[in-house]
Amino acid sequence: MAEPLRIGLAGLGTVGTGVVRLLETNHDLIAARAGRELKIVAVSARDRNRDRGIDLSGFAWEDDMANLAARGDVDVVVELVGGSDGPALELARKTLARGKALVTANKAMIAHHGLELAEAAEERDVALKFEAAVAGGIPVVKGLREGTSANALERIYGILNGTCNYILSTMEDTGADFAEVLADAQRLGYAEADPTFDIEGVDAAHKLAILAAIGFGARIDFEAVRATGITSVGAADIAQADALGYVIRLIAMADVEPGENGTPTLLQRVRPCLVSKEHPLSGVDGPTNAVVAEGNFSGRLLFQGAGAGEGPTASAVVADLIDIARDEVGAPFSIPVAQLKAMPPTESGHRIESTYIRFTVADRPGVLAEITAAMRDAGVSIESLIQKGRAEGGGDVLVAMVTHEGPERSVRAALELLDGSESLTAQPLVLPILRD
Ligand SMILES: NC(=O)c1ccc[n+]([C@@H]2O[C@H](COP(=O)([O-])OP(=O)(O)OC[C@H]3O[C@@H](n4cnc5c(N)ncnc54)[C@H](OP(=O)(O)O)[C@@H]3O)[C@@H](O)[C@H]2O)c1
Incomplete structure (x- = not known):
């Protein structure tokens, strides 16, 4: 069997301890699938003395997690600390700059700095993997x-x-x-x-x-x-x-x-x-x-x-490690960063959808007529309308309606027409209906 893949693990909270447990529990099966042993050599967290319910005696300890990237006996760093910036980002940058692979569960960091980190990984042809960052255990x-x-x-x-x-x-x-x-x-x-x-x-x-x-x-x-x-x-x-x-x-x-x-x-x-x-x-x-x-x-x-939890999230982290042990690198976002398209955001209002609108209105005559007139004037067609019960706290009445499909901006225009109306006692709630 090939040399073990040597892991530096930053963060020993919910997910970090899960990774330690999973690598221990499924040790042989993971080694067979990865083609080599996955071995933690060094770990880091804030408090060295905290009882985490796992045995850390076989691992070196780093007070400063950034040191994991520099260790000669670490091939891949696993970042399970969190936070879009700060120590997690520093560790990620250092790891990739040294040409080592990085596995992270940190969605905030990838959402904010994913392109920069992916570029750094691609430049050095190392893996950047983040399966656990989205939907926990779901691959x-x-x-x-x-x-x-x-x-x-x-x-x-x-x-x-x-x-x-x-x-x-x-x-x-x-x-x-x-x-x-x-x-x-x-x-x-x-x-x-x-x-x-x-x-x-x-x-x-x-x-x-x-x-x-x-x-x-x-x-x-x-x-x-x-x-x-x-x-x-x-x-x-x-x-x-x-x-x-x-x-x-x-x-x-x-x-x-x-x-x-x-x-x-x-x-x-x-x-x-x-x-x-x-x-x-x-x-x-x-x-x-x-x-x-x-x-x-x-x-x-x-x-x-x-979508979360110790076991499922650890499962996603270790799946990434197995890929790395098999030398499966690939572009982090599937296509190299230089070829990803810069797509402008869709202008709000264009989208055609059917909408649920809840009004909280004063309990007096003429209110429904006022609402339906605003809808008509803005070109919103009403599919169904329910007037039922009192709002929480009493007094006012709830009116709920579902519109036929139409541009989102028409609903917005109707609400603008009603803006400031004394019939409405609270901000209306607008929820789209998911298209099948
Ligand atoms: N929990 C989940 O179900 C889940 C699911 C998907 C993704 N994630 C992501 O996974 C990451 C970790 O989440 P978690 O729930 O395991 O967090 P957590 O339980 O709060 O654990 C965070 C760990 O990071 C350590 N840490 C914090 N600051 C540090 C620093 N400056 N230097 C060294 N270590 C430091 C903490 O050390 P101490 O223990 O000594 O305080 C702790 O061990 C986050 O990015 C999160 O978004 C979590």
Whole structure:
């Protein structure tokens, strides 16, 4: 058997300890598949004395994780620390600059600095791999880089944040409101103490930017992702959606659309959407992730599984290490950075979609007429309208409607006409309906 692949491991938290356990538990099977042993030689974390429930006595310790890149006995560095910049980025740059391979689960770093790091890796012909950065244990990066590589992809979309999915599907099951379910999710460990990145859609946006770059051969452009989180979705919306035959899920979507003069543009959106109960994503509950990729020859593919957690994420990290042990390098984004297309973002408003709109209105005559007139004047055609119940806190009334398909900007124009109306007692909530 060839010489072992020698690993320097930075970060011994949830994922890092998972990697240590997995390499130990499946040692022989991994060596057989990789064609050589995968051996951790040195590790780093902040606190050397913390009990992590694993035996670290066989590994050298580095107080400064950047030193892992410089060690002569390390072939590949695994970065499992996190953060888009700071020590993780410094380690990544040093590792690649020394011509060593890098494996990371750090979606924020890849979303922000992926092109720079991929260029550095390509320059030295070393691997940069980040399967665990998107959808935890689901091999979706590999799926898009390899499995669908013969296809022109038409759309990539899915559920990329387990915390939001847990919250929305629990709201659906229990009828409880957002704040209550979030507090429970924090108690159960499904949501961080500071859940902002998750519930505001930033985490899903990081992952979407990575998938869009791979799937569409585009230069990664995180700044162009328009993200809306789930904080405005109320129990009443979930109930209305249910009555109309839908569930609500936070959907990340990338799609290529022709812009002015036919140039392709890239739409990257993270938004809560109504998903028909007939659609496979409607059954994705709890912290599960799922990604749909539609190829022009493969048809619709669905990748589904655990989007986070020690075991699934470690599984993705070690799969990358096995590729490296087999000398499978490849361009990190499937196409060399120099050939990735710079695709301008799709101008908002062009997209044709059907929309759910929830109004909170004063309980008085003439309100419905005012809303429907604004819709008519903006060219929005209403498919169904429900006026039901009182808003939370009493007093006001909820009016929910679903529009026929039409340009997104028409709905926006209708809401502008209603802006400042005394009939509306809260900001309307607009959720697109996921097209089949
Ligand atoms: N958790 C998941 O399910 C999951 C899923 C997919 C991707 N990821 C990604 O995987 C990465 C790691 O996540 P995690 O959940 O394992 O995080 P975590 O449990 O918070 O662990 C982070 C580790 O990094 C170490 N660390 C922090 N700052 C450091 C520094 N300056 N120098 C050396 N070590 C430092 C910490 O050391 P101490 O232990 O000594 O404090 C800890 O061991 C992140 O990029 C995350 O986005 C996580």
